[in-house]
Amino acid sequence: MSEQFEPKITAFVCNWCTYAGADLTGTSRIKYQPNVRVLRVPCTGRIDFMLIMKAFERGADGVMISGCHPNDCHYTSGNYHARRRWMVFRDLMDFMGIDTERVTFSWVSAAEGAKWGALVNEVTDKIRALGPNTEQKQLVGLGVE
Amino acid sequence: MRIGYYPGCSLLGSSREFNESVKAVCEAIGLELVEVPDWNCCGASSAHVLDHELSVALPAKILAQAEAAGLTEVLAPCAACYSRLIGAYSELEKNPDHKTRVSEIIEMPYTGAVKVVNVLEVLERFADVIQAKAVQPFARKVACYYGCLLVRPPKVVNFDRPEDPQVMDQLAAKVGATPIDWPFKTECCGAAFSVTRTDLVAKLCGKIVDSAVKLQAEALVVACPMCHSNLDMRRPETNAALGKDLQIPVLFLTQVIGLAMGIEPKKLGIQRHMVPVAFNAPTGAQA
């Protein structure tokens, strides 16, 4: 690879807070790196842990998950349920040796446009530094071919 | 029944009548006191002024000794000792990781297996026995004075109610006394300032003694050696501050109970008080 490695980042964000927050990043014309692809879901509670694994399977080098801050959920408690799920899932990923550094969980509100921009940049830089997600990509290579 | 016993320094010295009367009453109600082996001072009101860690380590050592002796509960009659012991216990329960550090300091394992109880708590368990054995009712109007350390801070001691406590009053009533409803049950007497700021102690004790007398109490009843020495030994200074000559005696609750049970006054250390225990009208109990 002669070119600089450009990471592929998949983001799952809730409609009411982070998606709106990312809209605000745009309206505020705050620039960030273009590596991220955002998938919109109604609520973080909707995010099946398997979606994270599927993103890796599709070659994502990093995954971002973001929703409303605790107490701000549009659906009152979807994010609380999501948080519990992630608390266990992240432990389990780590126990199976899957690199949790590549998954970033965050709360970004509809007012935190700047936070979203900064976070995407930070994550992109971090994943770029970590390099391609070879471990997971090799699994796919082994399996699909 | 048996229970661990931590008399503390004052009970061997200036407040030995408290020790005597606790032992006499416990014997009478069938509670065996097992003294914590080779106990040390709890640090009283001095250690915490100079060093917080020391103020936890000294009580922890005592509790660790008790634990090593297989005790699960320790009675600390002195309210000051009780306060230091339960304070250290509660702090270490709140921060279990401090237990390791404290064990290192005291050179023996501290696990928190030993609970600390005060004398009112223990006597309350025997309230019915006490009532049954009160053959010579202490038929006097009494002002029960709890002081600070038995009820505060409420989250640590978790005993009785923090204002206007009741347990001592109930126990006194069980042996025939009439406790008065008065507002100074938990006002501070000046505690450790007995020696250094006697003037202040005299002023604070003045309010307490004056109120009790005004409400026609015939005796003050206490469960703390510090309160006792301030209210009893500092009476000359107190009277001077008040400009009065109040001779209301100050008894330990265990002495009141002991007298009502017919235990010999001498065995209860009644003769050791500075303000003589004497009453105007004759009653069932004499001193």
Add this chain to the structure above:
Amino acid sequence: MSRIGVFTCHCGENIAGTVDCPKVAELTRQIPGVVHSVDYKYMCSDPGQTLIKEAIKEHKLDGVVVAACSPRMHEPTFRKAAAEAGVNPYLCEMANLREHCSWVHEKNEATTQKAADLVRIMVEKVKHDTPLTPIKVPVTKTALVVGGGIAGIQTALDIANAGHQVVLVEKSPSIGGHMSQLSETFPTLDCSQCILTPRMVEAAQHPNIKLMTYSEVEKVDGFIGNFKVTVRKKAKKVDEKACTGCGLCVTKCPNKKIPDEFNEGLAFRPAIYVPFPQAVPNKPTIDTANCTYFKNGKCGVCSKVCPTGAIRYDQEDELITMDIGAIVMATGFKLMQTDKFPEYGYGKYKDVIDGMQFERLASASGPTAGVIKRPSDGKEPETVVFIACSGSRDRAKGVPYCSKICCMYTAKHTMLYKHKVHHGQAYVFYMDIRSAGKDYDEFVRRAIEEDEAKYIRGRVSRIYEEDGKLIVKGADTLMNGEPVEIKADMVVLATAVQSQDRSEDLAQTLHISYDKYGFFAEAHPKLRPVETNTAGIFLAGACQAPRDIPETVAQGSAAGAKVAALFSQDELTREPIVAVVNRQAPPLFSTCTGCFLCQTACPYQAIEQEEIKDRSGRVIKTVAKVNPGLCQGCGTCVAFCRTKAIDLAGFSNEQLFAELMTL
């Protein structure tokens, strides 16, 4: 194979400035299933929308992706356009090329590639979109208002005046609530009863209002527009129809020593009683817990004296079930009792009273006929100490919040006191004076400047009795915390406003949320202040948080308007983004295993149990079922379900999966 059209918008220079829009159109044209892909300067403009509509017809499109701004901006616009051209609106999706791409990235190839990717994602989503129809639910145009205080009365009147039926349920024998107990009201000092009683009568006589006093909500099922509510009508032991309200029974009842709730224990009432002279309905109720007849079977005086034979000792509670379209909670508050204050004597000093007791002392209809007399010996108090923030803003007492009304009513109390006891002196211990509101601060200043109330900034540490006086020990923090001791004749604690007893139970009955203090929770603290998270249930007054009368009335009217708006339609239309539990052919019936762990995960109690029975009626399997009336479409259950038996329309597993597979 789908026939999808992609419409890429330049948004003037907003998108086209950084994204090569023609190239996006070209790239996306190659996606399998895309049969048409164009770019245009302003898609949202009339010509832009026409362009889409014509393309739909011309190319027989069955799906549309508009690559433009945020769907949060124009999704409704384009979905409407698609619908007008005959495509189900839920088959139209937007790719966010502006906020998520052109505005946040530099102009280069990567940005254009990203734009194409965003379109690809949405094309795959559209491929798995299913036509959805908005959910329609009928509306029963009868409202239930719970609580007959000023909040409930106002709400009921507003709804009734809009032409709808209202059932007003009140747990005590009369409507009127706390407001009926007040003497005068701030900041005008007008008599509370004078302004309230006409409203009470109006509510009672309104043809659209059905009054149910001495009644409580027992059970609530169903959902917005379609609640089934069971109300327990407690037995008053008096036949309301036969009773003329002559009051003979009340005067003849021999058992007259029962503490009077209306007078806050400062007076007594008989066992058969009307709470207060202006009560509505003005007919008596027997307090069976204190009635001699009910205690030992003897007496029966009321029955003997009743000229119309209206006493019914054998009357039982009735359970009445009704169909309700909307519910307004207006259950009010309670005051913290004085026995919750160890440092102020645990309630043992008779002359340490709470604010409501002072209202009764000051009320012309109160036990002292409006003369200020202290409860212990009936003497006129010459020094009265008022303590604000008694229990409020006090985390140690479990109430860290501000009770909001105390600053104002304490100022009012000092004025009422001074107006009645001219030589008296009022002291107020306070921490801050919170008097925001029309004419409010002027009112407080009047209390201080004209009626000479002495305000001391500090809390009171202790109250005790000595020589017949109450010794109040406070401090003045404006004088370096100097201790202040006042010998008072009476002390009035402005005790904390708290949620009603058992408000949590009631909230659970209604499936609405409540905060940790037991106040009912609004759906959004700013934008949906009178709605709850359960559609069709609204809030009015102090059951939500401490409120004064003007706010309570405003909120009651707001809730009434919400209900009227709801009742203005015969059917409700709801977004069809709801969860569904699958159904399959026997013997599986559904992949749902019936573990019901989804039930606790659902924030809306929308998941019900459905029994699948065979022909003989035997239950074969119990599976989950989502009530589309209650589901709000968050999808928490979907992610939770192990067998993927639940899916969310509009954000289905297949859709998300397909979106991911484009990356």
Add this chain to the structure above:
Amino acid sequence: MSSASHHAPHADTLAARVKAATGISLAQCYQCGKCAAGCPVSEEMDLTPCQVLRLLQYGQDKYDERAMRSAGIWLCLSCETCSTRCPQEVEIPKIMDVVRAEALKRGIAHPKSKDILAFHRAFLDSVEQTGRLYEIGLVANYKLRSGHFLKDVMLAPKMYVRGKLGLLPHMIKGTAAVKRIFKRTLGSKG
């Protein structure tokens, strides 16, 4: 990683030391004055408890110093009346302990603290030497440290007559261990 560090008080203020030693945040105090109102000795204090807390809330050296130099902090009896009634659950006596310890460490404790300190030092000396309090030893030591030689001379004979004064100290077996406790705690901090 965490955002908590943004709000940590400035490192070397007294408030920060209080926080580190006791976990109590000075920001909790909203200056209602209930502590001063109930304190049995606040009338004697140059700074009432709420004022001490107010000074600490600033987080500025000159106010920290004013608190440490006050005489009032030496009058606190640790009777816990304030903390029992504090609506914000601030454990004021624990704060007082920290302020006093800092004042001593910096050598700016109020001159009036001398006697009180002498007593506490004498008390702890006794415990360090014998494991328990030796009351006569304590009084003698206090008199030496404070210079109040005639204080309470009339009391001792009365106490002796009533059997309240033990003439010999009680030595415990674990004296060495107790000495080491002192060394590890008090000793390590100078």
Add this chain to the structure above:
Amino acid sequence: MESLKQKAKELLEAGEIKAVLGYARGTSDTRRPHVAMSALEVDKLVADQACTTNLANLLMKHEIKHLGKLAVVASRPSTLRSLLQLTAEHQVADGAILALVPAEGGVKQLGTAQAFEEHLALVPQKKTEKDQALLDRLKAMPRAERFAFWQKEFSRCMKCYACRNSCPMCYCERCTMDCNRPQWVPVPSHAVGNQEYHLVRAMHLAGRCVECGECGRACPVGIPVHLLTFFAEDSVRAQFGQGGGASATIDNALSTFRPDDKETFIR
């Protein structure tokens, strides 16, 4: 053993139950599940140290469900824990299944979830030393090494689903693994599918696993799959204070929450 047979016969004779699900002698020293519906069949029952299978797994099978009211021999605490968890998940009605617990000098008959809970309070569940040692070793490994460990283990997995089929909590009629719209987990037993399968299994059991270890014992190629669910259970218990199989009435840790749940990683 005799008292177990005695009890079983009594219950059958009294008509309280229709069958006893217990153990009988298998080939060589093994024990196999055994359904006894008559006195004759009861005589074949065995109760000894070799009876280790968690019979709760069989309770969810159609063939057994249809027998009517059952008594199950709970030779290990995990069987009772399974019953509690199944009750919590509405799969078994409280009181519908009796548990016969071989105890010193007889047999204990437990009929309700409350009785199960009370009994379990006396016999705390503990991991075997071997399992604990391997868990500790894995936790101490650098992450990449742990990844390699599991990938090596999973490389032997042939997706026979023995772990799933032996699990008392894997009672779903249609497993996610068999879900093909969308095909969440690839069917072939290749690396990515294997990793995902085991992750899904562990996540689905988090907060529900009763730690019987049947899955690990069932694996024909010796992958320590049970450590995955054990670990998940430890994580749930450590973070939320409640785990699977402890109660029939407490809501599942992962379908509930507390507003003050503490994590350290969310930005």
